[in-house]
Amino acid sequence: MAPRHDRTSVRHSDARTHRIRSGVSLELICERTKISRHFLEAIEERAYQRLPGGIFDISYIRQYAEQIGYSAESLLEDYRSRSGAKESSSNLHAVPARPKTWWKALL
Secondary structure: OOOOOOOOHHHHHHHHHHHHHHOOOOHHHHHHHHHHHHHHHHHOOOHHHHHHOOHHHHHHHHHHHHHOOHHHHOOOOOOOOHHOOOOOHHOOOOOOOOOOOHHHHOO
């Protein structure tokens, strides 16, 4: 029986292959996006727990995909399926308003 391949893993490994075939190095992506190589490697390895979290994860994945000319949506789909994250405003927590007398705490 032929081995079953997870569609998302095939799609994701294609992103790294696509980057290499396109001649785009991780160093170049680091330079252009100011994203740490550590985080870019985490994206390529699908080690999303090594990313900083929250909106940074989505932004880093989108920027990585843009730099290699790859579909951001396919990478984000993999990210969401592995991490259980959803890109919706319902997951964002409201930040409490700062009191108007915040400066008094400096005294």
